Amino acid sequence: MPVALYDHCAAEYAPNRVFLAASDGQWTVDLNGEEIEWTRLPFMATGRIGAACGAVAAPDGQVQLMVAGGWDGMALSSVEIYDSSLGAWRPGPELPLPLYEMTYTPMQQGAESLVLLGGINDDHDKPYRDEIFGFDPDSQSWFQFSERLSDPKRSAAAVIVGQEYCQSG
Numbered sequence: 001m002p003v004a005l006y007d008h009c010a011a012e013y014a015p016n017r018v019f020l021a022a023s024d025g026q027w028t029v030d031l032n033g034e035e036i037e038w039t040r041l042p043f044m045a046t047g048r049i050g051a052a053c054g055a056v057a058a059p060d061g062q063v064q065l066m067v068a069g070g071w072d073g074m075a076l077s078s079v080e081i082y083d084s085s086l087g088a089w090r091p092g093p094e095l096p097l098p099l100y101e102m103t104y105t106p107m108q109q110g111a112e113s114l115v116l117l118g119g120i121n122d123d124h125d126k127p128y129r130d131e132i133f134g135f136d137p138d139s140q141s142w143f144q145f146s147e148r149l150s151d152p153k154r155s156a157a158a159v160i161v162g163q164e165y166c167q168s169g
Contacts, residue, residue, distance in 0.1 A: 013055030023047035052104035054114035057137040071100040075121040
C-alpha cells in the first residue's frame with residue numbers, strides 16, 4: 001500500500017478492482033495480474049474517516065464510486081461521488097441524518113445500490129442509531145427501511161451469492 005490509511009472504507013466496484021477512501025486519500029486498486037496497481041484519485045472536498053463506501057449505479061448505468069457520511073470533527077451527512085469521466089468528485093444526495101461508523105453493504109452484487117445500518121451521530125441522547133437506509137439508484141436518493149436494528153451497537157451485514165444478510169445484537 002503506498003500510504004497507511006486510517007479508519008478507511010473499501011468496496012469492490014468491478015471484478016478484482018477495489019476502491020478505498022480515507023481522510024488522507026482515495027485510491028483504486030487493480031488486483032489483476034502479477035502486480036498490484038494502485039491509482040490515486042483526487043481528494044474529496046471533505047476529508048472523512050468512518051465513512052461508508054460503495055459502488056452504485058448511475059441513471060445511465062455507469063458505475064459511481066460513493067462515499068457517504070463519516071467524521072470530520074463532527075458527524076457528516078454529506079455524500080461525494082467520483083465521476084470517472086471528469087476525474088473529479090461531485091456532491092451526492094445527502095444522508096437523511098449525519099452518521100459515521102455505520103455498517104454498509106451492497107444491496108445487490110456488483111454496482112447496484114448501498115445499504116447503511118446503524119452508525120453513530122452527534123445526538124447525545126441517542127448517539128447509536130437503529131435506522132437502516134438504502135440508496136435508490138433510479139431516483140438517486142436515500143430511503144429508510146421500516147425495519148430497525150435491535151441492538152444498534154452491534155451490527156454486521158454481508159451479501160453472499162446475491163442474498164443479503166443482516167445481523168444486529
